[in-house]
Amino acid sequence: MALVTTDAIALRSNEFGDKERIVVFLTEKQGKVPVVVKRTRSKKFNFAAIEPMTLCRLTYFGKENAHLYRFSNAEIINYFGPVREDLMLLNYSACFSEILLFLLKDFDQNKHVFEVYKNFLEQLSQFKNEHNHLSIVLFLSLIQVFRSVGIYHAPSDSCCSCKKKLLVGSETKIRIIDRGGICPDCYRKMGHSYHGGRTDFFTMEISSLKLLEALSSSKFAVAVKLKLPTPARKEIFQFLLWVYQNFTHRDLKSVNVFKEINAAIV
């Protein structure tokens, strides 16, 4: 029997029969872990500790290599109150946790991704009306997570296949596939495929791509100081969503709410 104590953040919580819930945690020690929690616990227990988005110190147990663990205890470390009180911040967080939920495999140890999510929530809870800063924090966090699971290749202005410069004449848009930017000739040769109505490429303005390159190659403290014009912000966000969708073959539910809120800010 293994007993594990680790820092963790719940990503999702679902009913499981009449008396139990399954809470999927992102843990520091073991990656994404589903844990069964009895709903009838002592009155002293604070269920807020295992609500999605709460950073807690979690203890669970089960057989070695089990697929599902049983809950033992949790204590709140940070409830991220300011994020819960702001609908827009909540949506940033919902969007990010949904991505983690479907991108990460259960029990894939990844301390880095846990740190990225924790830092993301900390940044959100310090938000003071700087929307540019907030978008950049989201983009940088997503890029780090994508890199960490091996699905991000920072696009550049040369073809990822033949290495030729991508822009000729008056063109301003670049076609990007999962490995980076690609020229029309290589794209044609590739024999591309369409999955469920989704294209396997994304087109982006060169100006947005340059900003994305700068974001991808700078340190966090430097990157958060970049100024992103609204069109670039929207395009980079769409691109990062495309990376997620292209890999998981699913849409992001929380993004529909997010879009409305995003449209209201800019």
Ligand SMILES: [Zn+2]
């Ligand atoms: Zn090429």
